[in-house]
Amino acid sequence: MAARWSVCIGVALLCLLGCAEEASVAETKQGGKAMAITVTSTAFAQGKPIPKRHTGEGEDLSPALAWMGVPEGTKEIVLICDDPDAPTAEPWVHWVIYRIPPTATGLPEAVPKQEKLPDGSKQGKNSWPRLGYNGPMPPPGHGTHRYFFKVYALDALTDLEPGATKRDVLKAIDGHIVAEGELMGTYER
Secondary structure, three states: OHHHHHHHHHHHHHHHHHHHHHHHHHHHHOOOOOEEOEEEOOOOOOOOEOOHHHOOOOOOOOOOEEEEOOOOOOOEEEEEEEEOOOOOOOOEEEEEEEEEOOOOOEEOOOOOOOOEOOOOOEEOEOOOOOEOOOOOOOOOOOOOEEEEEEEEEEOOOOOOOOOOOHHHHHHHHOOOEEEEEEEEEEEOO
16 A cells, blocks of 8 residues: 555656656746856956946947857847936836847957848947947946846747837747846946
């Protein structure tokens, strides 16, 4: 009798484990916790100041970014940079770039401010509203602002034309994020 119970319990545990694995995959595709991507930059470290050359007070060049941990099967990578500390109702958007090839491991410094890049990436409009990257430029005396460079790996391609807004992109990627990560830098004027 004890052997029969052991077999029943073992079968039940295997079933539960199988269901749990399916549930976690479904949660990821339905907007649950996605896998982690590590995002870094040679320009600044996590939580550290963004150099002036990458700001509106400097040369306003996008910083070089790198990422690791993009899962197999990724169809597209998206990057959004915004400032939740801006004195506006919504975070101030500094960069929207999508259709980045899944084989990309980062972006170089000074990405050109054009609709389409040679690798097929497309750039959206920021809060100015302009195409491409526009760096930190918080109001003088407003304190330290945080800038989040968020990278998303998708299981499907977005069907967006160049010039899409952050809102457009977030709507298009909803339910398709399989991994994500972020790098946060700071700036104060």
